[in-house]
Amino acid sequence: MDADIKVRYSDKDLEEFRVLIENKIDKARQDLDLLKSSYKNDGNNGTDDTSPTFKAFEEGSETMSREANTQLALRQEKFIRDLKNALVRIENKTYGICRVTGKLINKERLKLVPHATLSIEAKNMQK
Numbered sequence: 001m002d003a004d005i006k007v008r009y010s011d012k013d014l015e016e017f018r019v020l021i022e023n024k025i026d027k028a029r030q031d032l033d034l035l036k037s038s039y040k041n042d043g044n045n046g047t048d049d050t051s052p053t054f055k056a057f058e059e060g061s062e063t064m065s066r067e068a069n070t071q072l073a074l075r076q077e078k079f080i081r082d083l084k085n086a087l088v089r090i091e092n093k094t095y096g097i098c099r100v101t102g103k104l105i106n107k108e109r110l111k112l113v114p115h116a117t118l119s120i121e122a123k124n125m126q127k
Helices: 011-040 056-091 107-112 120-126
Strands: none
Touching (some): 011 056, 011 107
């Protein structure tokens, strides 16, 4: 085995990733709150939904919009969960290690997809 091969990221690198992930979690929570308020009608105290008018197209469009926002909120919740799991891996000092190859995931990939558990090599093997 070559002595130059890194088996894990340094504590300094892990701290850098932790800060990045915590910032992403904060932003994702803000986005999630916005999505939830939009499909729950939290900010609307109007009487649009109590009016006896018959606006089938507008109601259908509004329903589709709520469904789309619900799906986006579910994806956002999954994203937050994955980011929290990445924080656990940082605490365990296993963050950035590919779960298939056991090699370090490229640092640039982790900056773009901080919750990644697979290297590009492992992703390509899945295809």
